[in-house]
Amino acid sequence: VLKTLAKVEFDAENWNESLAAADAALKVDPKSTEALVYKGRAYLAQAKKQKDAKLFAEARQQFLAANKLDPEDPEPLYLYYRTYRAANVAAPKQAIDALHYATVLAPRDYYPAIQLLTEHLRQNNLKAAATAIKPLAYLPHAGQTRQNDALKVLQLIEAGNGPEALALAQ
Numbered sequence: 001v002l003k004t005l006a007k008v009e010f011d012a013e014n015w016n017e018s019l020a021a022a023d024a025a026l027k028v029d030p031k032s033t034e035a036l037v038y039k040g041r042a043y044l045a046q047a048k049k050q051k052d053a054k055l056f057a058e059a060r061q062q063f064l065a066a067n068k069l070d071p072e073d074p075e076p077l078y079l080y081y082r083t084y085r086a087a088n089v090a091a092p093k094q095a096i097d098a099l100h101y102a103t104v105l106a107p108r109d110y111y112p113a114i115q116l117l118t119e120h121l122r123q124n125n126l127k128a129a130a131t132a133i134k135p136l137a138y139l140p141h142a143g144q145t146r147q148n149d150a151l152k153v154l155q156l157i158e159a160g161n162g163p164e165a166l167a168l169a170q
Contacts, residue, residue, distance in 0.1 A: 002028060006038040010045070018042040033073055036066035040079060048086050056087045067098070074102035078112045091119065107135050114169060117153070121166035129165065130157045 002025035009018035022039035025032055040062030047055030060083045066076035081099035084091035091099075096119055102112045113136050120129035137150040149168065156165035 003032060003034045003038070006035060006042075010038055010041055013045070015042045015046045031069050033066040033070045033076065036062050036069070037075055037079065040066065040076070044079065044083055044086060047083075053087065056083050059083050072105060074105040074109065074112065077102035077105070078109075078115070081112075081115060085115070103132065108139055110136060118166060118169050121157075121162050121169060124162050126157050126160065126162055126165075129162070130154060133157065133169075 002021050006018050006021035006025060009021055019039055019042045022035045022042065025035035026039070029035070040059045043055050043059035043062060046052070047059055060080055063076040063080040063083070066073065067080065077098040081091055081095045084095050099112060099116050099119065103109070103116050106112060113132055117129050117132040120132055133150055133154050137154045153165050153169050156168065
């Protein structure tokens with residue numbers, strides 16, 4: 001119930017209430033990755049709004065703690081990476097590796113794959129970018145618009161046009 005309350009408060013953009021509910025859930029179950037994720041999400045939302053480096057760091061700690069409890073859950077890995085992009089700072093190798101592993105764990109999840117693609121394109125690593133986009137480009141359940149866009153990005157990458165592929169991917 002407390003984890004659900006943390007989610008509901010988060011969805012209502014009541015960040016402090018979401019944090020309180022997540023903390024209460026963690027008192028009941030200290031190994032709740034879901035509570036840690038919502039605690040991290042609440043910190044991340046506050047950090048983005050306030051542009052506060054300390055809150056970004058706190059969000060990262062929650063996602064790392066969730067990952068430590070369940071290393072096979074892609075969500076904390078993806079969100080850990082997102083803390084850097086949301087802060088508008090370059091993601092360190094550890095965060096990019098976390099993002100990559102999230103795409104391995106959830107190969108058909110669109111958002112981590114697109115983030116990994118754009119990260120590779122920013123670094124002008126076209127081979128890795130092509131590898132990141134192929135599962136989406138050929139995924140029949142992604143929806144026609146997403147699949148067409150993914151195919152266009154892949155064609156641009158294969159043509160060696162990284163900047164245009166990045167612009168379309170973003």
